[in-house]
Amino acid sequence: MKSDFFKYQAQTTTHPLAMEISHANGSYIYDTNNKAYLDFVAGVSATPLGHNHPKVINAIKEQADKYLHVMVYGEYIQKPAVELTKLLAKHLPYPLEKTYLTNSGTEAIEGALKLAKRATGRSGIISAYNAYHGNTMGSMSVMGYEERKQAFRPLLPDVTFINFNNEDDLSHITTKTACVILETIQGSAGFVESINGYLEKVRLRCNEFGALLILDEIQPGIGRTGKLFGFEHYNCIPDILVTGKGLGGGMPIGAFTASTKLMDLLSENPKLGHITTFGGHPLIAASALATLQEITESDLMPLALEKEQLIRKLLVHPLILEIRGKGLMLALITPSADIANTVILKSQDLGLILFWLLFEPKAVRITPPLTISNDEIIKGCGIIIAVLNSIKH
Ligand SMILES: Cc1ncc(COP(=O)(O)O)c(C=O)c1O
Numbered sequence: 001m002k003s004d005f006f007k008y009q010a011q012t013t014t015h016p017l018a019m020e021i022s023h024a025n026g027s028y029i030y031d032t033n034n035k036a037y038l039d040f041v042a043g044v045s046a047t048p049l050g051h052n053h054p055k056v057i058n059a060i061k062e063q064a065d066k067y068l069h070v071m072v073y074g075e076y077i078q079k080p081a082v083e084l085t086k087l088l089a090k091h092l093p094y095p096l097e098k099t100y101l102t103n104s105g106t107e108a109i110e111g112a113l114k115l116a117k118r119a120t121g122r123s124g125i126i127s128a129y130n131a132y133h134g135n136t137m138g139s140m141s142v143m144g145y146e147e148r149k150q151a152f153r154p155l156l157p158d159v160t161f162i163n164f165n166n167e168d169d170l171s172h173i174t175t176k177t178a179c180v181i182l183e184t185i186q187g188s189a190g191f192v193e194s195i196n197g198y199l200e201k202v203r204l205r206c207n208e209f210g211a212l213l214i215l216d217e218i219q220p221g222i223g224r225t226g227k228l229f230g231f232e233h234y235n236c237i238p239d240i241l242v243t244g245k246g247l248g249g250g251m252p253i254g255a256f257t258a259s260t261k262l263m264d265l266l267s268e269n270p271k272l273g274h275i276t277t278f279g280g281h282p283l284i285a286a287s288a289l290a291t292l293q294e295i296t297e298s299d300l301m302p303l304a305l306e307k308e309q310l311i312r313k314l315l316v317h318p319l320i321l322e323i324r325g326k327g328l329m330l331a332l333i334t335p336s337a338d339i340a341n342t343v344i345l346k347s348q349d350l351g352l353i354l355f356w357l358l359f360e361p362k363a364v365r366i367t368p369p370l371t372i373s374n375d376e377i378i379k380g381c382g383i384i385i386a387v388l389n390s391i392k393h
Helices: 002-008 054-066 079-090 105-120 137-141 168-172 198-209 260-267 282-297 300-314 337-349 374-390
Strands: 021-025 028-031 036-039 098-102 124-128 159-162 177-183 212-216 240-244 254-258 322-326 329-333 363-366
Touching: 036 374, 054 282, 079 098, 079 254, 079 282, 098 105, 098 260, 105 137, 105 177, 105 212, 105 240, 105 254, 105 260, 159 168, 168 198, 177 198, 198 212, 254 260, 282 300, 300 322, 300 329, 300 374, 337 363, 337 374
Parallel strands: 124 159, 124 177, 177 212, 212 240
Antiparallel strands: 021 028, 028 036, 098 254, 240 254, 322 329, 329 363
């Protein structure tokens, strides 16, 4: 299997982890030697209820018995998609009430950027340095990391980058700006949070100049930070909210939500303003609906904040310079990329899954399922401390 993996399946690096998966359950993933790995990554924030959650699996099975794909997005009334978008609206502040379901996070970003251009008739887009919004051409155009996009130029014109948390840079938002796109908490940059009312100030400046604010909550959204959406920690409601990852409960999804007035622009002048074959797929919408119901009806969100405190209490070590992030979206900042690599790779040998962040090589990602138990947290943090103790410093 390993040689076929390298021979036939396209790779994204020359050194993938290449663990061969047998099955997964709860907070554990098992390899084909039946070795158990405690999952502190949750498929990069994409499985908030852990693996094989019975409510998610049942929802998928029940839907699979009824129908799979029957028609392209938006034509037929399919209960899972309608109920999912209705439940999202129930938990969102006015005027965020209408949701377009897509196949991935990056497609939702594309849809949001298109909607902003269509609504304002402007072309200027403002994004932040070190931002990550996905890997298709539009999303890559607003990625604030030149090294990873240089080879794919030309990309979208009229994109200006500002420094996240820098108020002076907000002067770039003008009457030419269609939208400002920001991650509520910058993920790939190293889980960088908004400080000193920054997001509120972005919101005010957008209001002043008629620019739309897009908040990318593909990673912090759906309960990971202890609230359903990251923006609830700040006094800042976006015009377009983008979600994905955890919303699918382990199935591929993206979504962008806006007011009815804005969203309806995608169905006229031109009609079919954004179309997709599989967006809102019934199996995926059923999985997402079960996931969203569980997260909003259980105590998983307040518990995420308690689990954060437990992790912060356990992970105290001279080689951990800082723990960034909120809830169960945490990043350990170590003194060097070498140390971060050692922690990630040695922990995997010892049965704990950790991962990198895209643009911060000194960081170690901790984004476990929200369902992780305190005992599992204690066990995983114990492995991290043991690995750190084994590093000479
Ligand atoms: C903040 C953010 N935006 C967008 C994306 C892209 O989502 P997807 O990989 O589903 O296209 C990601 C994925 O890591 C992300 O973290």
